[in-house]
Amino acid sequence: MxxxxxxxxxxxxxxxxxxxxxxxxxxxxxxxxxxxxxxxxxxxxxxxxxxxxxxxxxxxxxxxxxxxxxxxxxxxxxxxxxxxxxxxxxxxxxxxxxxxxxxxxxxxxxxxxxxxxxxxxxxxxxxxxxxxxxxxxxxxxxxxxxxxxxxxxxxxxxxxxxxxxxxxxxxxxxxxxxxxxxxxxxxxxxxxxxxxxxxxxxxxxxxxSLWSSELSKLCSNAMLAQRISSINSISAVCERVGADIDEVSTVIGTDERIGNKFLRTSVGFGGSCFTKDVLCLVYICESIGLTDVANYWRQVIIMNEFQRNRFTKCIITSMNNTLKNKHIAMFGFAYKKNTGDTRETAACYVASTLLEEGAIIHVYDPKVTRQMMLNEMNLHKFLDFISADKHLITETNPYEAVKNSSAILVLTEWDCFKDFDYTRMFQDMLKPAYIFDGRNLLNHSALREIGFRVIALGKSDFRDFRFC
Missing domain, CATH: 3.40.50.720 (NAD(P)-binding Rossmann-like Domain)
Known part of the structure; x- marks a missing residue:
């Protein structure tokens, strides 16, 4: 033809x-x-x-x-x-x-x-x-x-x-x-x-065949989401037993049968596909009577929610359960680096919980506009209880975002975040100054030398902050 x-x-x-x-x-x-x-x-x-x-x-x-x-x-x-x-x-x-x-x-x-x-x-x-x-x-x-x-x-x-x-x-x-x-x-x-x-x-x-092709797409995304939830579940174990998730994931990834892709812990997966496709697979399994299979895949979503929730709980408990009128800088709103896509981003869920606690959030993301942030928040009805103009503030300069803030949250793994002058930022923040690294992106040793209290996923330091 x-x-x-x-x-x-x-x-x-x-x-x-x-x-x-x-x-x-x-x-x-x-x-x-x-x-x-x-x-x-x-x-x-x-x-x-x-x-x-x-x-x-x-x-x-x-x-x-x-x-x-x-x-x-x-x-x-x-x-x-x-x-x-x-x-x-x-x-x-x-x-x-x-x-x-x-x-x-x-x-x-x-x-x-x-x-x-x-x-x-x-x-x-x-x-x-x-x-x-x-x-x-x-x-x-x-x-x-x-x-x-x-x-x-x-x-x-x-x-x-x-x-x-x-x-x-x-x-x-x-x-x-x-x-x-x-x-x-x-x-x-x-x-x-x-x-x-x-x-x-x-x-x-x-x-x-047509049916194999359609199912293969769903299963590919489900398997990738499963890997993220799997390594995130291990990050929680690392925190309790004193292991380091980066070391553990490196060892796991050297096994050629497993490989090293999608083994980096994070605050949870987002985007337009993973959650949607896994849930569709769950529905298909339920529809054809495979309840146990459906429950297996549903656990991938449950673990993703668990990771988001415990990260947010750590922020709240570490800051004395008192966030009302505290300024918090959020680095990243896109669900991953090198895109402006905010669909199902973990940042949306974290921000909504902190806003409920009365925090004032200053967001810096190099590719996400204020309207995109508000659209995603509105989609999940996360703006019903706040005045967006007063409590969710978008910044075009990361150094402005941290002024008078009590904490920095890293929620997207943009490479540029690694190049910021954190000594300068530390000087402009209230003390103690926290960094909650939801991507394990930054140099934690260097940040601690500056004076930051650094809390990172899958690290034994979390035991000191009652992370759960």
Whole structure:
């Protein structure tokens, strides 16, 4: 099957970068990224992109206006496309059956119905690519909607899940560890595989059934989340027995059967995928009668909440259970470094608890705006009990954030945090001056030499602070 044009419905964290890299690597193809949000499209057509990813702006600038476009004109772009990617949000349901666990497929179903409406009289072959993270057998839903609403359409549905890590998305697209394509139609599978093969070695392009592809994506994220919760659980053990989590994780990681990835303790995982995908796996297991399996995976989420809660409790107890009107500097609000994404960030949960205690929080994050912080706090209804203007303050200068503060919290592992002048910061803080390192990022020995009381995850020092 010949391909001249590719479209993608959804210009978010996945759709935008994916289409940009396709345009960059396939200059002979026309690539169109579509979204109904006019503001988002406007930003994709500017030099202030709606998301931050290293090297993304350069690639967009290189291709935009040549073979890459961003548009709201979904109907016309779909009509002329050979391959249509569906890259829309599939959030967790907040209502009805499966609330809190199952995926809400509203946006996906709406996209498929739009495709069917536009293509109902089309005589050309079309490949519909499911790139959104979905529950198993969602491809069947897509097939049913298209079959009933565009009965004459010659189409194939493929599953091609993304395996991007925010902060390294462009590199993950340019140098993927694997590309997974699931489907029934061999010609359609080969067509998409040939496009990826322009820059991805064939040995890294894996093909499976539709259902294996859909489940593999959920399981990949669940396994990664499990590793984070596992090492975080060990950090609590280290604190009680006098061991050092960094030493323990190094030893564990040298075992080639285990490897050293995702073995760094933290205040807990965040982002748009891990919690959502693990809970969807839990729901699937419950739905098919595998209660014990569901309980196993639910424990990954429980452990993540445990880590966040005990870190926050440590801050409160270490500061004499008295935070009212105390100023606290928070370094980092994004859920991880090299991204401005705040979805499910641990910082949101920590901040909400400290605000309930009456603290005044000064947040510095190099890539997160005040509005992004407030949006995330509002999403979880964490602003109902505070005046945001008075108690949650965003700073553009880290040295301003620490003035007259009682503590510094490190909640994102931005590399720039390691380069700050902490001697200068110490002089501007109230004493005793605390640093609660939720990422084990900083040089704790040097900070103690300056005079800070440093509390870090998985260290035996926590025994002195009744950390639990």
């Amino acid at each position: 010949e391909v001249h044009k590719i479209s993608c419905i959804g210009a978010g964290f996945v759709g935008g970068p994916t289409m940009a890299v396709f345009a960059y690597k396939c200059p002979d193809l026309q690539i169109s990224c579509l979204d109904l949000d006019p503001e988002k499209i406007s930003r994709w057509n500017s030099n202030e992109l709606p998301i931050y990813e290293s090297c993304l702006l350069e690639i967009v600038q290189n291709c935009r206006g040549r073979n890459l476009s961003f548009s709201n004109d979904v109907s016309n772009e779909i009509k002329n496309s050979n391959i249509i990617f569906i890259c829309v949000n599939t959030p967790t349901k907040t209502y009805g059956e499966g609330a809190g666990c199952a995926f809400d497929l509203t946006y996906l179903e709406s996209s498929v119905r739009s495709i069917a409406s536009v293509l109902k009289d089309c005589t050309d072959k079309k490949i519909i690519v499911e790139k959104s993270t979905v529950a198993v057998r969602t491809a069947e839903i897509i097939e049913q909607i298209l079959t009933h609403n565009a009965p004459g359409l010659d189409f194939s549905v493929l599953s091609n899940p993304e395996f991007l890590a925010e902060g390294t998305a462009v590199n993950d697209l340019l140098n993927p560890s694997r590309v997974l394509i699931g489907g029934k139609n061999e010609e359609a599978i080969e067509t998409l595989a040939n496009l990826y093969a322009r820059w991805v070695p064939r040995t890294k392009i894996l093909t499976t």
